[in-house]
Amino acid sequence: MTILETKDLTFTYPDGDSRKIILNDVNVGFEIGKFYTILGPSGSGKTTFLSLIAALDTPEKGEILLNGENIGKIGLEKFRRDHIGIIFQSYNLIPYMNALENVMVAMSITDNKIDGDLKQNALRVLESVGIDGTKATRRINRLSGGEQQRVAIARAISTNVEIIVADEPTGNLDGKTSETIIEIFKELAHKQKKCVIMVTHSEKIAQQSDVILKLNTDIQNFEAHTN
């Protein structure tokens, strides 16, 4: 079942007097319960694409549809708040807060229903990504990179959203930690029936996903490969 799709998505950057085409009439759909990776060389527009489908930026042309409805109509803020969880390469956690507070911030922002006590829920989600109670109360800068990325994942999934997007979440992590993160994504897609979309430049990591979307720099569009 397609939850998110793009229609004729186009994006350009200013390049001197002209504009450089990054994405050109991209049409792609994403389904619930699948783990997608977007693969491509640097400058191919992976992060730009992710920013557009995460409503962090607006396309020049084309539409992004959530269950057939344009996200512009839903409202970009509301879309981010209630439908999508974003994991950044650089974690983007609030530095003066601890892990638990970072998760609770996202939980308090969303309008999605969260059963039970907010704090207990946050602790449970953190536990599910491998952050125990002791680490949960540590300030962010006292956690390792891998732990910070787990907190970022916990924050993204804590709001009960259907779609999780991750921009090279393993880019700053060692191999073993990267493996753990990928396992969490697989579990989110397959067991928790989320639609997980991850940008990576690693062929090896991409091989673990259900669908690889390769961004070709020449045609500025996707080639889909199902694993």
Add this chain to the structure above:
Amino acid sequence: MNFLKRSFISMIRNCSKILPLFFAVFVVGNLLCSAVAIKQTTLNTKKQFEKAFGTKIIFDYKNGYQNIGYEENNIKYRNLGAVFKEIDQLDIYSYSNISYFSNSLVSQNVKYQENENIYYEYEDMPLFIWGIDETIPIDEKEYDIELVDGRTFTQTELNHSKHVVVLSENFKITKDSKIRNIGIGDVVFIENEPFEVIGIYKRSKNVQIEINGYNEDNNCTRIYMPLGSLDEITTNINHIPVPIKAFFQLNDIEDTDLFMENYASFTKGIQIPDDFYMMKSTELFEKIGAPIESLSNISSYILVTTEIIMILILMLFVFLIMKNRKHEIGILYALGERKYKIILQFIFEIYLVGLLALSCSTITGCKLGQCLSTTLMNIDNKEELTIKEKQEQLHLIEMNQVDYSIEYFGQVFVACSLAMIISIGFPISYILRFEPKKILM
């Protein structure tokens, strides 16, 4: 974890970043409080002046009394006397006080112990005989003179035109600087009529009078007696005393217009002296309150300047804070937080720090403002004022007080709050115009 809680957490954990803002607001707050304190002082002083001096209308002569004596002018003075009598019938004032004077008695036949002519220590100075129709002479009422011995007139003495006088203590000194033992109960002869001395007065301490000659309105040359007595002794020489000084203390400031209307109707079609002036206490304030008014203007400029400086400093600090926290704004916005909540979080956080700094600066700023206003008032003390005006100006400066009223705090806090909200709201709103991706870049 709503935006208020986020503000508190940020404030507690970002102390070192917030501290410069605290000190900036404290310093600017002191300036602002000083300006407001000065401004409020001037307003308070004006109010207190009105309360203390009431609403009075004063009639006096600009250039002394040299025009009195000419029959043509005396008609005008008598016309004015008639006007005063008509005004006297109105019930819009709590009391009035009119002094009369007869030119024919100047320096003439004022003798002590039947044979010694009384002269003032400055022998060229004339002695003026003033007729009083109130128990207290207008000059004492107006703080020009101060009774040092004896008393003023009783109502019985006024009603029955008793032969009693109040003299200056300067009459105790003869022209060749010898002591004359004139005192209460003594008898002086005016136009060969005996008058008992019932009171001795002196000039008020605060007033420094320069004696420049005949025309100087020098109240030490005055001899006060009941108006009836003056009438009586002038009848023999066929001279009618004329009013030379009067004031009316109105019940209410609102009655000023009514008084002026009546005055205009009473003086319509009749000739009145050209060289007298009429001054309302409100006008008096405008004249003698010049330092206060200039202070008020200065404080207004300081206030406006300080507010601009405050907004600029706050904007600078907020800009620096925002530069540090821009990423956080981007994170919150990327998470889908509503714009207004992000703005409120930062406004609340910075405003709370500002408010704390402001509360501290209110106390110190108020003291600073008090010192500053007193200093400025003393500097701007006009020399060209008359003795009486100077005296009242001194009273006015003494009234200079800053009170910690709700109005005072209200003014300071409203001004600062506006400055802070503008300086915080503007940059955040600007940042939030961009998409989260651009903010996070």
